[in-house]
Amino acid sequence: MKHLAAYLLLGLGGNASPSAADIKAVLESVGIEADDERLEKLLSELEGKDINELIAEGSSKLASVPSGGGGGGAAAAGAAAGGAAEEAPKEEAKEEEKEESDDDMGFGLFD
Numbered sequence: 001m002k003h004l005a006a007y008l009l010l011g012l013g014g015n016a017s018p019s020a021a022d023i024k025a026v027l028e029s030v031g032i033e034a035d036d037e038r039l040e041k042l043l044s045e046l047e048g049k050d051i052n053e054l055i056a057e058g059s060s061k062l063a064s065v066p067s068g069g070g071g072g073g074a075a076a077a078g079a080a081a082g083g084a085a086e087e088a089p090k091e092e093a094k095e096e097e098k099e100e101s102d103d104d105m106g107f108g109l110f111d
Helices: 002-012 020-029 036-046 051-063 073-080 087-102
Strands: none
Touching (some): 002 036, 002 051
């Protein structure tokens, strides 16, 4: 992803066909080491293709992917407010405790 992001940044900057050296320079400017194997694979996959057409094609494919949604959660909460309002805080407290215990999973964000 980092290689593709650098490629896209260079494309937005006016470089229609970024080279491996261009992508490496962008990545190294922010302290990221480029993986030569992945970089060459990316460049071979994108060779001779228009990035704008690829983005448009990808966007049309993503449009058909279901994105979920929690439609009905508000209605259920409204219906439960009548008699089960006392139970909701207890359940919510249990969920929060569980989430807190699983947060770091053995490592921290900045470790």
